[in-house]
Amino acid sequence: MAIMSYRDALNRALDEEMARDPKVFLMGEEVAEYDGAYKVSKGLLAKYGAKRVIDTPITELGFTGIGVGAAQVGLRPVIEWMTHNFALLALDQVVNNAAKMRYMTGGRFSMPVVFRGPNGPAEYLASQHSQSFASYWAHIPGLKVIAPATPSDAYGLLKSAIRDDDPVVVLESEMLYGTTGEVGNAEFLVPIGKAAVARPGTDLTLVTFSKPLHTCLEAAAALEASGISVEVIDLRSIRPLDMDTVRASVARTNRALVVDEAWPAASVGSHVAWLISRDCFDFLDAPVELVCSEDVPMPYNHALELAAQPSVAKITAAVKRALYQE
């Protein structure tokens, strides 16, 4: 086991997959000469050369489209968006070409492309650059969507994504790049579509993904001091969703809280909450709770910025509501 940052875990995954398969290449803004805006591609240009690590102009629709075309003819592109905020410009290529090509060609074209970059609120970025688009991608049939929250999952899931023959959107997190954790020395894959029980518990099932996992684990540790045992489930993949793991947990705990850093309307969180309400109806002893970002554009003021997002206090309060202890 090595202690490794989330950033270095992604770098190791890219490095290993590029070494393993010459069809894999990386393309995006600043990925080559600058080693990546967040240094995820550090050292890859030196190792694999300018034909496989390609700097692009600031044209998201253009280079995303090149990635789609390259995948269509048999290469395995990894497209880095500097952030998912900029990926909005490429939405048409992802939604209408990447996601639908296999379907529209009757299975003749596969689409082994990976789109990756940081998603979700960070800090001091104001309203246009600090927001979660998880539900934009999760909404689209034909895409797979993964959201690793730990270095180990970042490594194992990115490798699975690169080897997948369908388009995979990777939701990374700017706030997680510097976080560290154990990553196995031997090569391994984390399967797409499998949730993980990040912390076992008995009183309530807390379902989350990406950066809020860490806030949830912090809240669960705090609640344990007051005798409340929370089971934390990290979805890891949000399309496909591993509802089996969620259902099995809720059937034991009879209570559920979903935490999502996106806005409340039509979000991954609200969708998961509905699935729990529908599938676990006879097991529920309390309404399913949802903690999410406030329904406002992200404020720039730092105190308000933090107040707009899920917090330990909000999660703790929601857990107690679901346990009728408020």
Place this chain on the structure above:
Amino acid sequence: MAENIPMLALSSTMTDGTITAWKVAEGDVVKRGTVLCEVETDKAVMDYESPSAGILLKILTAAGSSAKVGDSIAVIGKAGEDASALPAALQSAAPQASAPAVVAAPAAVSAPAVVAAPAAVSAPAAVSVAVSVSALAPEAALPAAQAVSRRQDTSPAAAVNPAGFPRSSPLARALARDAGVDLRALRGSGPLGRVVKRDVEAVISGTAERQAASAGSSGGAAAPRTVRGREGGLVDKIVAASRTRMVVAKRLSDSMREAPHFFLRSAVEMDRLMALRASINAGRDEADRLSLNVFFVKLTASAIVRNPTINAAWKGDSIEFKRSVDIALAVALEDGLVAPVVRDCASKGLADIEREFRTLIAKAKEGRLQSSDYEGATFTISNLGAWGVEEFTAIINPPGSAILALGAVAREPVVRKDAGGAEAVAIRSMLRATLSCDHRVIDGAVGAAFMRDLKGLLEEPALALV
């Protein structure tokens, strides 16, 4: 978020309650469990404990007034919240939605609030509609509308069932269903009095702090009372009566109170009937053998045909005579009893009656009996012979006017004349049959004539052919 505090069903039969006194005043801080008021139900005066914590913002039902189960009696919320802005849409949707209340609202309320209100406005809710309207000065209209939509977003299913069922979580309902616990006898510990898992589990484990009026509680919280004996199944506990139990209790109490019972007893010699049954069953497969009960049913039907007054019912100022002899057979269940009915027994054969009862009894044991399977018996037979009971009296099963109670068949010494006409002690299979009659319909001589004919038929079943 301010919450309406509803009148709860504090007993299983309660449809409305009168508030005899408020124990807290508007503006007081209340905790969950604080006694808010005293409520007089159809059974007793009980304390109403607060299901929520906060400030008592408003009393909606004054002392001395009554409220239907499900109607709001008060509003609890945070300091500074406007109780009058609590929307009418939160009120229970009683079936008798009244047009005037709906019409009254739009005239004074701004458009957004109107949209939210009509769907759920009901007659009992009219009071709080009026409250809302009076408080909705133009500047207050927008926050009120927001309160409506926020509240509906977070709690779409928070209506009290007008039938008096309390709010309950899906899990609590599933647990109650499986354990045979009647939710109506519970007071929930969740928000708005919601019955949750812990409330049902408390009943199941016998540690409930229940306030079932039927148990005679005056509303004080009983301390947990379970003391489990080491030796056996005896436990101190209070268990909510099941629906079946409640129905049995009510019907039999009504019958015993209203129908003047008298009892006619006969000793019946069973030897010929036993021999007849044995000879019929000798030619039949085990599965097709006829029970003794089916002979009782069939021969009783024959006796009823000869005495039509037995097949009649008291209707307050008239007596209803029935053509069809519909005989019920009392069947013990794990929790209660039912008496499934076979219709028109006078015109059916033994095998048909046997088959129908077998089907009905199987359904009864699975709890699948439909009301049409047990309602409207004109006569009932209860047979405790299998328990070795010698004789007993039974309570009439309305709307019938008579019930026949049968004991065990036993070998006994009896006095009979021998071939020469001299009295001698003989050994016979004897049965004690006791008829309970409703004297409003059946006089002593009428009942006695029926018993004479029934005894004759049981002792000499061939007479049924005549």
